[in-house]
Every structure is written in C-alpha cells, then in structure tokens.
Amino acid sequence: MxxxxxxxxxxxxxxxxxxxxxxxxxxxxxxxxxxxxxxxxxxxxxxxxxxxxxxxxxxIGIPRIVETYSSKNSDTRKHLFLLHDGNIVEGVVMQYNHGNSICISTQVGCNMGCKFCASTIGGAVRSLSSGEMLGQIMVSQKQLGERISNIVLMGSGEPLDNYDNVVKFIKDVNSQYGLNIGQRHITLSTCGIVPKIKSLANLDLQITLAISLHAPNDELRVKTMPIAKVYSISELIDSCKYYIDKTGRRITFEYALVKGVNDSKEQAEQLVKLIRGMLCHVNLIPINEIDENDLKKSNEEQVKCFRDILMKHGIETTVRKEMGLDINAACGQLRKSYIEKREL
Missing domain, CATH: 1.10.150.530 (DNA polymerase; domain 1)
Known part of the structure; x- marks a missing residue:
C-alpha cells in the first residue's frame, strides 16, 4: 500500500x-x-x-505524536512523531507574534556527521517521503489548533541528501489542493552539498536557502563538518553566488558560535572577507550543548562582539532567539533519548 x-x-x-x-x-x-x-x-x-x-x-500516512514537550512559556513544542514503520523523527513548533512556524525532519537520523548536532549520532536510517514530511505539519497543526504558516527544513537529516523527495514536498505543500503554504514561507537548511545547491537554483523556487557555514575557512570547518572534506568553502561560496544569480533570492548563512573555536574577532573578520558583497544575511546561533561532546556556546559578550564586526562591514546579522532550551529542542536530542528508553 x-x-x-x-x-x-x-x-x-x-x-x-x-x-x-x-x-x-x-x-x-x-x-x-x-x-x-x-x-x-x-x-x-x-x-x-x-x-x-x-x-x-x-x-493516509499521518504520523502519531507519541510525546510532546512544551517549554515553560509555551511558545515552543517539540513533538516525537512515530512513522508507519516504527521509526521516530522530531519536529518543533514555534509560536511567534507573526505566526506559527514548524521545523521538520527530512530523514530518520543523518549521515553528515556535524559534531555539534545530535541527530547525526548513529547515522541515517532512511530518507522520508514527501508525504511523511507533509504529515509532520498536518498532525502538528491539528494538535496546535491553529494554522502553521512557516516551514523550516532544519530538523533531523540533510534535506539535499534527500533531494527528490524534498523538492516534491516543496511543490506539494505549496499546492492549492494541499496546505497552500507559499514558497517564500519555506526555508531549506543545508550543510552544503554543492551540486545539489546548483540543481536547486535551476528550479527557480522562491524558498529561502540557509547554509550551515559555521567556520570562515576550510581548516576550521573540516574539524566540525565532514562535508568540508568533499567541498571546499570556495566551492560552497561559488554555488551560493550561482544560487543568488539564478533566483534573485537572499541566502542566509548560519553560523553556530562555539566558545574558543570559531568566535574570535579574527574569525569574524575572515567571515567578512568571505561573504562581503553577497546578497546574504548571517544568523548567529549560540549552540545547543549536547552530552556527546564538550563544545560550549559562546558567552553573550563574545556573540555581541562577533555580530558588531559583521554589521560594521555592512553585513546584515541577527542572533537567533533561543527557544525550547528547557525541552532539549536541539535536533536529535529527544529522539535519541526516547529510543534509548524504548530499548531498555
């Protein structure tokens, strides 16, 4: 069936x-x-x-919500979704004044191996179908009792490692016969699979592309992101420029700040040289600390200093609001703990 x-x-x-x-x-x-x-x-x-x-x-492949964790101020809910084959994925619903957003998973687990992400522990089990991605939104919307208007493909998995299903999902979720959510309300986050970024650019979709950069040079990026061994930063930036030229859409560079690793003034200046002049925006992210490594998030003063250097050079920069810290809302944390309890 x-x-x-x-x-x-x-x-x-x-x-x-x-x-x-x-x-x-x-x-x-x-x-x-x-x-x-x-x-x-x-x-x-x-x-x-x-x-x-x-x-x-x-x-009708609507996943079942097996557990929900709500933050103290109730603006963030993390769901564990049980799929038809028994696999578990995560999604996070965030309520803002301007509407409701959901972060969904595109794979069960992930093969990318980024050190600051819990969803990659154990690798990828399988990719999700377009319908399984839709189902996460539909069941979350029903539980919330309100329409979800913004989608972020930033949960477990690398979206461009599941390229065909993700592209189909974007088109289906945008359909007037489906959820009818505009493409401009969809953000796709990738660690940087260069050929797929170029393929995506050629489709001329109106989504926002977010690049998980996290380092201003190859030497540093390789230490935390294995994908950097395959595609250099210069190749990644070239693919981003190609995407901007083809779509006219601004790219977001995500930069997770790790204390003593990538948050120095010198590294901020390197980042300026790398992306200055591009149609882009930088989203600084204080990392969610996880038990599986000893990486610590930068303090507020260091985050502000890093942001100010970028803005001084005309690069639009924001610091991501931290939501759901009290419910382990970082990708992969709850799925991992749920599976461990289930296997006892």
Missing part, C-alpha cells in the same frame, strides 16, 4: 482515471484529508465502491 500523501493532485487524478473513477474525486479526497479527516470511511460524499478501492490501495 502507498501513502496517499505521497501523491500530488495530478497523480491522484491519474490514479482515479486508471481505476474507472472520475478525476474530480481526487479533489474531493484531498479536500477531506487537508481538512483533517484521516479515515476514508468518513468521506461522506464519496461512494462506497470508490472508498473500497482507496482503502485497498492507500493509507
């Missing part, structure tokens, strides 16, 4: 036609599903014969 959420409207129309049904039934089915009716039997304007065909061929 196939997850019906993996189909777009045209694919479901084709299935209906091939199975002796009217194409408009596809719109009816999607209307029910995207209005939170997740049992074929409850679709009251569809004939019993059609419903039997749907039940025989499809399941």
């Amino acid at each position: 196939k997850n019906i959420l993996d189909l777009d409207i045209e694919e479901l129309k084709s299935w209906m036609k091939e199975n002796g049904e009217k194409e408009f039934r596809a719109k009816q089915v999607f209307s029910w599903i995207y209005n939170e009716v997740w049992d074929f039997k409850e679709m009251t304007n569809i004939s019993k014969d059609t419903l039997k065909k749907l039940e025989k061929n499809f399941f």
Whole structure:
C-alpha cells in the first residue's frame, strides 16, 4: 500500500482515471484529508465502491505524536512523531507574534556527521517521503489548533541528501489542493552539498536557502563538518553566488558560535572577507550543548562582539532567539533519548 500523501493532485487524478473513477474525486479526497479527516470511511460524499478501492490501495500516512514537550512559556513544542514503520523523527513548533512556524525532519537520523548536532549520532536510517514530511505539519497543526504558516527544513537529516523527495514536498505543500503554504514561507537548511545547491537554483523556487557555514575557512570547518572534506568553502561560496544569480533570492548563512573555536574577532573578520558583497544575511546561533561532546556556546559578550564586526562591514546579522532550551529542542536530542528508553 502507498501513502496517499505521497501523491500530488495530478497523480491522484491519474490514479482515479486508471481505476474507472472520475478525476474530480481526487479533489474531493484531498479536500477531506487537508481538512483533517484521516479515515476514508468518513468521506461522506464519496461512494462506497470508490472508498473500497482507496482503502485497498492507500493509507493516509499521518504520523502519531507519541510525546510532546512544551517549554515553560509555551511558545515552543517539540513533538516525537512515530512513522508507519516504527521509526521516530522530531519536529518543533514555534509560536511567534507573526505566526506559527514548524521545523521538520527530512530523514530518520543523518549521515553528515556535524559534531555539534545530535541527530547525526548513529547515522541515517532512511530518507522520508514527501508525504511523511507533509504529515509532520498536518498532525502538528491539528494538535496546535491553529494554522502553521512557516516551514523550516532544519530538523533531523540533510534535506539535499534527500533531494527528490524534498523538492516534491516543496511543490506539494505549496499546492492549492494541499496546505497552500507559499514558497517564500519555506526555508531549506543545508550543510552544503554543492551540486545539489546548483540543481536547486535551476528550479527557480522562491524558498529561502540557509547554509550551515559555521567556520570562515576550510581548516576550521573540516574539524566540525565532514562535508568540508568533499567541498571546499570556495566551492560552497561559488554555488551560493550561482544560487543568488539564478533566483534573485537572499541566502542566509548560519553560523553556530562555539566558545574558543570559531568566535574570535579574527574569525569574524575572515567571515567578512568571505561573504562581503553577497546578497546574504548571517544568523548567529549560540549552540545547543549536547552530552556527546564538550563544545560550549559562546558567552553573550563574545556573540555581541562577533555580530558588531559583521554589521560594521555592512553585513546584515541577527542572533537567533533561543527557544525550547528547557525541552532539549536541539535536533536529535529527544529522539535519541526516547529510543534509548524504548530499548531498555
């Protein structure tokens, strides 16, 4: 059986036609599903014969929320999603004055090996389908009782390591027959798979591309991000310039500040030389400390100093607001602890 959420409207129309049904039934089915009716039997304007065909061929792949952790001020919720095959992934819902955002996973685990990220511990189990990504949003939206308007692909996994499914997800989530969330409200974060960045640029999507940079030179980047052994910073920056030229979209450079590792004045000046003149924005991130390494986040004074150097040189810079610290909202932390408890 196939997850019906993996189909777009045209694919479901084709299935209906091939199975002796009217194409408009596809719109009816999607209307029910995207209005939170997740049992074929409850679709009251569809004939019993059609419903039997749907039940025989499809399941509605909405994950089950097995645990939810809410921050003290209730602006952040972290969900553990149980997928149909028993795997667990994470998502974080963040409530802001301007709307609700969700950070979703694109893979079960991750193969990229970045030292400051817990989701890479144990490597990747498998990639998620487009429908499994949609399902994380749909079940979170239902639990929240409010519409989610912004999506960040920054949970477990490397989105560009799951390129085809992620691109399909972006198009499906943008569909008027789906969640109808505009591409400008979607951010894709990557550690820097250069050929895929160029492929993404050629699609001319209107999403925001965020690059996990975290170092101003190759020597330092290799120490924390194994991807740097494959693609140099110069290759990565060239691919970013290509993306900007093709799409006209501003890129975000994410820079996780680690105490005594990449937060010096000299490193800030190196970063200026690397990206000055580009259509970009820098998001400084005090790292979430994890048990599996001894990396510590920079203190407030060092973060401010680093930010001020960038801004002095005309580079727009913000410091990410820390949300969900009391619920271990960093990628991979809760999944790992949940699996460990389940295996006891």
